[in-house]
Amino acid sequence: MLAALSGLAGYNTLLVTLGATLLGLAAGGAGAFVFLRKRALVSDAVSHATLPGIGLAFIVMVMLGGDGRWLPGLILGSAISAGIGLLCVEWITRRTRLSEDAAIGAVLSVFFGLGIVLLTVIQGMSSGRQAGLEGFLLGSTAGMLASEAWTIAIAGAVTAASVVALRRPMTLVAFDPEYARSQGVNVRWTDLSIMALVLLVTVIGLKVVGLILIVALLVIPPVIARFWTDRVDVMLIVSALSGGIAGGVGTVVSTLAPGLPTGPVIVLTAFALFALSLLAAPRRGIFAAALRHVSTQRRVHLRQGLLSLYRGEPILDAQTLAALRRAGFIRADGVATKAGRAAAQARAVDAARWATLRSLRGDDPALEAHDGMTDMTEVLTPDQIADIDRVRGQLRGVA
Amino acid sequence: MSIPALTLKGVTVSYGGRPAVFSVDVTFPIGSMTAIIGPNGAGKSTLLKGALGIVPLLAGEARFFGLSYQDARRRVAYVPQRASVDWDFPARVIDVVMMGLYAETGFLRLFRQRHRDRAMECLSRVGMDAFAERQIGALSGGQQQRVFLARALAEAGELYILDEPFAGVDAATERAIIAVLKDLKAEGRTIIAVHHDLSTVPDYFDRVVLLNRERIADGPLEEAFTQTHLQSAYGGRLAAGQVADLAARVG
Known part of the structure; x- marks a missing residue:
């Protein structure tokens, strides 16, 4: 059947569809806790903070005489700079009198600005095949490699396992951090592991939806799920499934007309599910x-x-x-x-x-x-x- | 004398700047039922949060049954203030009570029927079994407080620490909660509660801690719940006649 599908739609489309579905599942699962902990905007800061890492990784790899577009290297770079961004938000919130929203605004814009400057520098560089780094802003799925699809699949599986393993401490922390602490849960580490999952989802989502729109895949699925259930465990499942459906269906829809961008269409598909839930959900719907x-x-x-x-x-x-x-x-x-x-x-x-x-x-x-x-x-x-x-x-x- | 349920030695907590609680020494014997009283901002809740490691101690230490809180955690059940929680959280009453079982099942193992039965039993002790499937946000304040107590019962502790359990609850809930607490005491368990209604102290508790940033007095009602001590804890905030009335009831 896979062969039939790939014959029908093309090998690349099949890979992208699978990759986007898995990405959506992982993002929906991790996003559920981000949503319950009311920290959706922190994930936006994390995703924007990937950009300077991508630029620096490219420059370093070119200077070392390698291929600047080698994906694992770019992903590693983006993860490091996103991690630094996350720690900056954490540090500013804990150690200064600034509130989290101010810290997010500052980190998001500064890191993104730095990233854009680096991209400009790279475009001016004589060496290297510099084309294509802008693709990470909004995703570019043309010519996805099987190895890249595998990377997404593995990272998705890691995310799913972590969500299952951490569901109880995360639920406790989201419901009542003080009670969680009295139960021996390390609130700070739990929060950081939620953000580590976000970071993982963001870097594997760079290729598919891009760093600007990945926050939509983290936020919209849990919001959809919240319309349909009043239970955390059910919400986790519904959230992951809606993310997966948005990823898969969005990719297929984007192949229907030539030149439709995959990432934005995935986000719009998620929005369609959201609108449907808003209207038709039992009890919470309009x-x-x-x-x-x-x-x-x-x-x-x-x-x-x-x-x-x-x-x-x-x-x-x-x-x-x-x-x-x-x-x-x-x-x-x-x-x-x-x-x-x-x-x-x-x-x-x-x-x-x-x-x-x-x-x-x-x-x-x-x-x-x-x-x-x-x-x-x-x-x-x-x-x-x-x-x-x-x-x-x-x-x-x-x- | 046996080891006390909780001993506080020089406990000091500060939220940056001047201490909210300064160098408090208090002992809570096993089997006692103690009210922590004092004016607003006296540091009553902070004292308990400091003891439970929810806020860091600047100085001093808290020993539970002679052990650190880490080692005695499973013998201690905590009922936080109702206002500390997001009540729109996606959880049913039964889900909240089951949180009290995490310490027993760990964070990974699935719940079995006997866990659900235990949770239902705890709910029926506080008269809330009919509400098990209800969304927590759909409960009244008194019902929410009873659910919190049921969760603490599920923890099956020997020491129950309650932060303002009677704040903003209806009379029926207050009666239901105090009945459960007296049962627990009859079973030999220890109860410590932050309390704000001085008139019910003599009916509900056998010991009292008077706090105003520092310890003013503590001990059995006859010794500690006296006119002099109340006056010095509350200063001018209580009418003199009221204080005399209260102290006279303990006599």
């Missing part, structure tokens, strides 16, 4: 929230209307009337139907039951569910309600 609002509003009107019916008060609110009419509780002329009278009676009994429970046992856990709209029959068993009714009967007897 549609779900709107539906919930409308249905709550309807229940409130129905409930209020029935209580008014029971008390024989006139109902003036148009929405209340509409809700009662739709439920078949009143006729078109506003007179209560038989079903309406029965329902009104039931609501009144329910309200009296809640009042009894509150006066009997003010701290009963069932009262947590009482919002004025929930029937007691949905919360307590018939036996418990029978008990409450008995007390209610006695109270009435006394009065």
Whole structure:
């Protein structure tokens, strides 16, 4: 099948698709913790800080008489300078009165500026085949080598294993760093290992999406995942999968028209998944929230209307009337139907039951569910309600 | 005399500049239930965080059961302040309680049914078992505090350290928490809590530490919870009549 695919789309496309999918998986997994620790911007500083390392590595390799574009050398250089950038952010935040956002802004722009200067210098150099370093800014996937795809695959596997191994300390640190410390977790080392994963993802992503846009692959997948779940473990999986899908689908889409840049199309694919989640996710999505609002509003009107019916008060609110009419509780002329009278009676009994429970046992856990709209029959068993009714009967007897 | 649950010797903590807690010596005997009281900014929480190694000590040391905190960690359960946490974090009530089991399972091993059963048991001790699957952000303040206590119960410690467990909770939660704490004490465990409501001190605790940056007094209620000591810890911040009332109740 691989052979068929590669025959169909070309060997290079296949390699890039696989590489981008693995990169997305790794970025989504690592990004989930960056997101939970609320340090997405630090990863932006890390990725921009790779640029001077790329330039310096190129210069050093050319001066040593080698090929300046040898990828492992460039990756090593980028990792070193990104590591230095990360430590600068850390150091400024810990040792000075500056906050992290200021440190990020300073490190990001200075390192990126230095990198651009180096690229310009390289373009002016007489020696070496200087072309192509700009490709690391936005990624350039044309002519990806099998060895490069393998590098991404291995780094991706390392990231996945680290995420699994570190999920509990990372969860503790993200949820409550002080409690984590009381549990013997080294918060600083945990934070640094999250950032080490980010660094790893960034340097292997240089070739595919480039250093400017890699932050999107770290940030968007966890945001997507957060829409669909309220659990860290599920979130990790969904985040990695959305990253992988964005990487794979984005690459395929970018081959549909000639000259479409792969990295940016991957980011746009991730955004499409995000937009879909924003709209359609259950509970946290916009549609779900709107539906919930409308249905709550309807229940409130129905409930209020029935209580008014029971008390024989006139109902003036148009929405209340509409809700009662739709439920078949009143006729078109506003007179209560038989079903309406029965329902009104039931609501009144329910309200009296809640009042009894509150006066009997003010701290009963069932009262947590009482919002004025929930029937007691949905919360307590018939036996418990029978008990409450008995007390209610006695109270009435006394009065 | 047996080894105390916690001994503080010359504990000093500073957040840069002048010390928030200065040279505090206090002993907490095993099986006691101690309230740490003092005005706002007296360093009550800081003292505990310093002892637990959450903030570094500038000087002094804390010994748990005669050991360093590192060595005694599994015998100590900590309930942090509710406000210290991001409540929008993606976790259910049961997930938070299971955090208390990490010390036992380690960071790698998967949870088994017996771990889940233990967590549910701890939740039912604080009356929150019906909320196990609930998102933590959907809880009231009192419920969140009870979940934190359940997590500490899961740690199965011998010494329970609680930071303001009754701050901003409803009356039902306060009753539920104090019932659990008294049970723990009856089992011979030691309890230390930062407390801010002086009127309940005599009902809830048998010992008290009065703190205002420095130790003002500590010991059994009769010795330490006196008019003189309260006056000197709180200065003019308490009305004289109020202080006399409180001290008289301990008498």
